[in-house]
Amino acid sequence: MKVKYKYKTKPYKHQQDCLEKCWDKKIFALFMEMGTGKSKVLIDNIAMLYKQDRINFAVVIAPKGVYRNWSEIEIPTHMPDRIKREVIVWKTKLSQADKDILIKMKKDPSYEPLVIFVINVEAFSSLRGKKVAEWLTSNGYGGRGMIAVDESTTIKNHKAKRTKTLITMSKYFQYKRILTGSPVANSPLDLYSQCEFLGEKMLGYDSYYPFQARYAVMNRKNMGAISFNQIVGYRNIEELTRKIDEFSDRVLKKDCLDLPEKIYTSRSVSMNPEQLKMYEQIRKKAILMIDTDMVSAPMVATQLLRLQQILSGHLRSDDGDLITFPTRRLDALVEICEEASGKIIIWSRFRYDIVKITEKLNKTFGHQFKKVAVSFFGDTSDNERQENIKLFQDPKSSIRFFVGNPQTAGRGITLTAANTVIYYANDFNLETRMQSEDRCHRIGQEDKVTYIDLICEGTIDEKIVKSLTSKIKLSAEVLGENIKEWLKIKSK
DSSP states (O other): OOOOOOOSSOOOHHHHHHHHHHTTOSEEEEEEOTTSOHHHHHHHHHHHHHHTTSOSEEEEEEOTTTHHHIIIIIHHHHSOTTSOEEEEEOSSSOOHHHHHHHHHHHHOTTOOSEEEEEEEGGGGGSHHHHHHHHHHHHTTGGGGEEEEEESGGGGOOTTSHHHHHHHHHHTTOSEEEEEOSOSOSSOGGGHHHHHHHHOTTTTSOSSHHHHHHHHEEEEEEEETTEEEEEEEEEOOHHHHHHHHHTTEEEEOHHHHOOOOOEEEEEEEOOOOHHHHHHHHHHHHHHHHHHHTTOOOHHHHHHHHHHHHHHHHTEEEOTTSOEEEOOOHHHHHHHHHHHHOOSEEEEEESOHHHHHHHHHHHHHHHOSSSSOSEEEESTTSOHHHHHHHHHHHHOTTSSOOEEEEOHHHHSSSOOOTTEEEEEEEEOOSOHHHHHHHHTTTSSTTOOSOEEEEEEEOTTSHHHHHHHHHHHHHHHHHHHTTOOOOGGGGOOOO
16 A cells, blocks of 8 residues: 655665555564664654644664764754654653643643654663653553664563563553664564563464474473583574564665675784783683583673683673783784874774773874774763764764774664774674674765784684575575675685
8 A cells, every 4th residue: 555755865775665565554573684774764754644633652762872873963964854753762761741741742632742752672671661651661662653763673572571571561552663784683582571461362372482492493402410401502593574564664785776785804913922822711711611511602702702801802701800011902002093085994802902992092093183993892982982983974073983893883873974884802703793884884975894803723713604694595595595705704
């Protein structure tokens, strides 16, 4: 069914096709690859439903580093000015003024403005967030409302408080949407909670464990006196794909956008003697732990993390002390920055790296200006985050380098000013890597984008890339896709 609607910003064909397919559906999943403009699709969808007098209220839930983009950039850019609206942005709690708007909308059927409530998903892990959810549902706001989760893999953990709260909350809303470019971040089981948010038994099961039994291959493992089931593979993938296709639209950049190509390369980095000695000590310790057959997955992950820290030039001891030592990795980064032209994004999972890199770049390249590098990580305030993005995107600004944590800054923001991306210390998580890649490779990018992985041969660096590659293969299988060009990443 087509609906008459005058866009504020002209849609691409794939965006218009998606809207025609989903705009009046009660439930829908926008599985649109990062950079294909899924935010615009949702905003136009909300506006369409409002103009047809089907909704007067929308709740948009997004990660903490992203949610303010909805109110400050996405909604003003894409929602037609003729649609009067009140946008409420969650901070630490709902203000009385915000509550008054919601109460007016609820009491007065003729209340004209569309009310949009933007809140970060992390809030629903707190008592305050849970109370807001209870307040909205108990007062019947969802009867003529839409609830949408941007980057819906944030609710993939079926045991998490926020997942349980949002699934309960969603039951009270007439229209529901989930948005993500990578719904299968680590395994097909990631889909269960995301789809349960859309509706009970969306995948045919009323609880997680029968779903797991259907699509996962389990093996019994014994560790001394402890015995548990371990996932060793997946099955019935084609069946799962067919179910997902019934209520979703999958959009890939390669199929719909004339974007410049991605270029993948790596730069070899060697360890200095002090690093090598420390690395071997931790590596041997990890091997001994595994050989005892009494080690848990978190314990192994901790040791891998410590190995990665050593490669970056620091280590947190068992006592909590920070040990630092010179590293050739930082020198290699500076060399790449000297060779490259234009603006550059540098990603690292460690706070220590981000601070150190930012200081180094400002000292090395900031001769004419006070500052040429900005950072974006957990300690960065919301206002500073928005300002740093603005400065980096401004072609007239002195800011050339954006140094960020991909977990914090790798979602939802636009960094198309850059055409070079350096991975100083990779994250183990596939979704984090793919999300961070596409901060600059998206609508608005005009240049080829070069991705450079700093890799120390024969170390955890190589293993991380191989692990991410295997997850890509699984994700592509579940979603019925060809293996993506991301697989071109090779360690040297």
